[in-house]
Amino acid sequence: MTTTITPPETRGPAAAPVSNSLTAGKLPNGAPWMVLGASLLVSAGLFGVIALSGAEFNWVGTFVVAAIIYVATITLLSRIVEGGRRSTDRFVTALVTGAFLLAMIPLISLSITVVTFGLNRFDVEFFTYSMRNVTGEGGGALHAIIGTVLMTGTAALISIPIGLMTSIYLVEYGRGRLARGITFLVDVMTGIPSIVAGLFAYALFAIFWGPGTRTGIAGAVALAVLMIPVVVRSSEEMLRLVPVELREAAYALGVPKWLTIVKVVLPTSIAGITTGIMLSIARVIGETAPLLIAAGFTNSVNYDMTEGRMQSLPVFVYTQYANQGNPPEAYLDRAWAAALTLILIVMVLNLVARLVARFFAPKYGR
Secondary structure, eight states: OOOOOOOGGGSSSOOOOOOOGGGSOOOOTTHHHHHHHHHHHHHHHHHHHHHTTTOOOOHHHHHHHHHHHHHHHHHHHHHHHTOHHHHHHHHHHHHHHHHHHHHHHHHHHHHHHHHHHHGGGOSHHHHHOOOTTOOSSOOOSHHHHHHHHHHHHHHHHHHHHHHHHHHHIIIIIOOHHHHHHHHHHHHHHHTSOHHHHHHHHHHHHHHHHOTTOOOHHHHHHHHHHHHHHHHHHHHHHHHHTSOHHHHHHHHHTTOOHHHHIIIIIHHHHHHHHHHHHHHHHHHHTTOOHHHHHHTOOOSSOOOOTTSSOOOOHHHHHHHHHHSOOSSHHHHHHHHHHHHHHHHHHHHHHHHHHHHHHHHSSOOOOO
């Protein structure tokens, strides 16, 4: 049997060239920056012309109009040169970048404002003196810093073991209605207002020590109520990320389940658990309402968690701003300096969390 092969040139009309949208034309690498610069110039020129009539130059409007011009222009140019797929990609990229910059504006503005006003009283006296017998200028926030450290540390000592053991139970042992009930309660506790936690702690200690009693331990319990659901959720997610194969390998060697959790599961997830704990501390360290109700406020240093009222940095900021004396600038300066101190503490906690996640994360390389 003879097979006839038709030459390529005789197979019919020449096939049309294949167009691949993934390898279509492409804008130059600097095109987005050039379009952005041109958009800013056009928008600035437009508002400059409006300002010539006597109106004040509108910087906010300039950037908003420039953003609109940029998105429309880069999308149109990309559709003409690169095709629909890349045009859509550039459009979404511009929207996401714009949303990110929009979210950064209040954060940057807040940071600049707090640093600008907080540096006025960011001195040695502020960190070494309390407000005892101080009216007007002078004084410091030593009592508030000590109270914040004591109450937040005690809250961590209460909430971390409870939250960690609860998450271990939910991941390793929990089954059935009890586990579902605990999960539901944790979800409810995550959304409760902070002032409710303060009222709970106040009512709890009023049973034993009488109405009107405000102590540091009550404030710590209020913070612990807010911390526990955060610790449970973050630890639970980290424990679920541990590969099942690691557990099965330990069981195959005859290791009991509790020892597998202690020696395999927890060391593998310790970086993520520590990060979640640090973030939970940073979340409650700035709470004002529960501490104002449960711990109260004072102008003196108090080291006793079970006796007398205890000051904290958030409450100190509130009282200095709400109860301004003469001169009012001194009270406002102390409030801004305390706010800056609180922000720095939160930044340090987040930095520690990132360092722990980096250095204690499990190494999978050989």
